[in-house]
Amino acid sequence: MTTIDVTTVTDSDAVVHVTPTDDAPVVVHRFAGLQPDADVVVEVPDPTDPEVVHEIPIRTLERPSGALHCVVTTVNDVHFGEMSAGQIDDLELGPIRRSAPGAEPYPEVMNRAAVAEMTALDPAAVVVKGDLSLDGAPEEWAAFEECYRTPFGDRLHVVRGNHDSYRHQDAYAGDQRIDLPGVTVALLDTAIPGSTTGDITADQADWLDALAAGATNPVLVMGHHQQWIAGTSADPSESKRSDDYFGLHPDASDRLDDVCARRSSIVAYACGHTHRHRVRTMTMSGISSIEVGCTKDFPGTWAEYRVFDGGIMQVVHRMSSPEALAWSEPCRGLYSDFDIDYGAYALGELSDRCFVIPLR
Known part of the structure; x- marks a missing residue:
């Protein structure tokens, strides 16, 4: 069965990725000039049968009011140095995918594709939200810097994740304020150090x-670890208030929500760590x-944030170079x-990837 994914939608554009059943390459369809805030139907040919055309309904986003001030792009969990995708600890269960012998390591392939697509937008800032590396080794950080710092220079803003601090490293540590046209990014x-889980201290x-x-x-807060939010998941490991919660400690999560509730300038918190796209609502704010x-x-x-007078549009993009799709599509079956x-x-x-963040 052909797999059809509407991967991206904006106020005027949509991108559809079509995966044939016969291991043929993923086909990318781009639609431009769509009406904003409207129900539209796009036609996608079936790659396995030229006589079949799929009619795909899409709801475009409403364009926030006012001028577009800037575009901010972001990536996370880029994992330079990783050699095995889908491997958990030392278990041989999988499937586990690795680059072919002699081939370029897959983190290099994927990150180069992300950089090329982001560069085309000429963003005001590029924010990397942690897990730059597999284990914070110098050669892994060097590969990251070569890939990202070289094209973006001082537009690049980086914070560490758990993979970058397992051995108590302090590179890329510390909170950062990034003032941009129309928005301030607070990077936490x-x-x-030494732990998988995350924290936001009282001082932070x-x-x-x-x-x-x-x-x-408006203030857009970013960090590596996801919040614990009571009642937002049926998964027992997420619903229980626990000191070993995989993301931000519940106390830290509440601390963040409390600040957001007091300060209406804060419009959202965006993170990585879970390797998924999901949006939940904070309890207090x-x-x-x-x-x-x-x-x-x-x-x-990778994601972009389009900053308007009347709101911020999040748009997630799937890297679509042939090399990136040839690696990423078979990873659909990991775990x-x-x-x-x-x-x-x-x-x-789709609503977890592309939406408008309202101002408060």
Whole structure:
């Protein structure tokens, strides 16, 4: 059965990826000039039968009011140095995918594709939300810097993730304020050195509170780890308040929500870590807590934030070079030995990837 994914939608464009059943290459269809805030139907030919045309309904996004001030792009979980996709600890269950012998390592392929697509937008800033590496080795960070710093220079803003601090490294540590036209990005260092889980300390919360209190622009908070939010998942491992929650500690998660509730300049929190696309609502502030999927495997994505007077549009893109799709598409089946539908988990719903963040 042919797989059809509407991967991206904006106020005027849509992208559809079509995967044939016979291991043929993924076909990319792009539609431009669509009406904003409208129900449209796009026609997609079936790659296995030229007489079949699929009619795909799409709802375009509403364009926020006012001028477009800038575009910010972001990636996370880029994992330079990784050699085995889908491997959990030392288990041989999988499937586990590796680059072919003699081939370029897949993190290089995927990140180069992301950089090429982001460069075409000439973004005001590029934010990397952690897990630059497999284990924070110098050669892994050097590969990351060569790929990202060379094209973006001082537009690049980087914070560490858990993979970058397992051995208590302090490179890319610390919170950062990034002032841009129409928006301020507050980039939080959520890593706990030596640990997989994350934290936002009381001092960090005070820093964010002061930043937001004095902000004249909307504040978009970013970090590596996802929030714990009570009642937003049927998964027992996510619903239980636990000290070993895989993302931000529940106390830290509440601390972040509390600051957001007090400071209406903060419009959302965006992170990585989970390798999935998902949007939930914070309990106290009622704003969005956003997870953006990984760059290194399926679906292989990066996100942009279009900053308007009247709101911020998040648009997630699947890298679509032939080399990137040849690697990412077979990764759709990772973790199937664990009875996990990684394709559905990682891709999420279209509304988890492309939407408008309202101002408060």
